[in-house]
Amino acid sequence: MRKLMRSLLPRLAALLGAVLLLAGCAPRSLTRSSAAGRSPLDWPQADSGSRDSSSSDGGKFWDGWDGFWDGSSGSGSPARGTTAEQRRYGSAALLAWPSVLVSVYLDEADGASWDEEAIAESRDTLATAVDWIGEQCARYNVDAHITCDDGSADSGLFYHLTYNGSFAGGTDSAESDDFYTAAYDFCARLDTQELHDRYGTSNVGFLLFLPVDGASFTIVHYMEDGADYYHEFSCLYRYDAYTAPDAAETPAVYAHEILHLFGAPDLYEGSTDYYVTPDLTAYVEETWPEEIMLDTYGPGGSMVYGGIDKEIGPLTAYRLGLCTEFEGMDRFPQVTELPAGAFSARTPSGDVRLPDGAVAARPGA
């Protein structure tokens, strides 16, 4: 069984004041609030990123959403000050550049939550995934520098928050519009100059950990988005919705989703990336069967923990900017059309365009 892992969810295009979304198997209309109203998220004190999950009383939460960002709303322009280069890649940018991953563990207000043990387990999985990505990059003579939450205090890379709502999860993982609105907003708020200064990079990816079972996915920035939808985040569920109950997501899933942040496309059948044709999928399956963007399961659909029995194949490495060519490049020239590390909303049959040339439709999930 192939797990459906979505990377390119349709997102609201900011054009002509109209919204026209085209979704495939999971139609979704994302509406973004332009008002600086309350977020569905309760925020802790700005300096209490290591808040313990047990302290869920309201008094420990920062309760003035509007003031968190100097009274301004990040909804309309989450990428203020970004350069043209950054707007090409999105917040996580390229794997060959130093980057940080911010972990945000989200509890439901009156439901599922993360305890210390579960967070520690997830943190181990993250370490395995990030170490593996580094090893794979070394195969392409690229020295990756990804800094992520390792449990050390005050790293600025760990948050444990309560979401004032619930998560859909399940095999559809159709999370709510409110959730996406909140997710974009808090990524913008956590992407601070202080963080950039501390780690010497403005390349930041976000990992949102949801305490239910689901099909993990990643929201990436499209070149066409410009300064909008700049922040890129993976939603990583605690459990895999496709296997037995209480089967934690594997390091391979974490790595797969993190690689999306840096530009890796899904290579399985049904991928929304315009150049991933059935021909290409068949070629990848035959040429690089262990490719991690093809499948995250072990032999026989098994769940592999403690390591990752996959590889970053040459085509994925090319898209990530780890190498400049791959076997089959002549046969699949569309793979080479976009800059490495970038995504486009274009489709094989051409974009649906509005009169001003703006893209008005997005490929399906």
Ligand SMILES: [Zn+2]
């Ligand atoms: Zn994927």
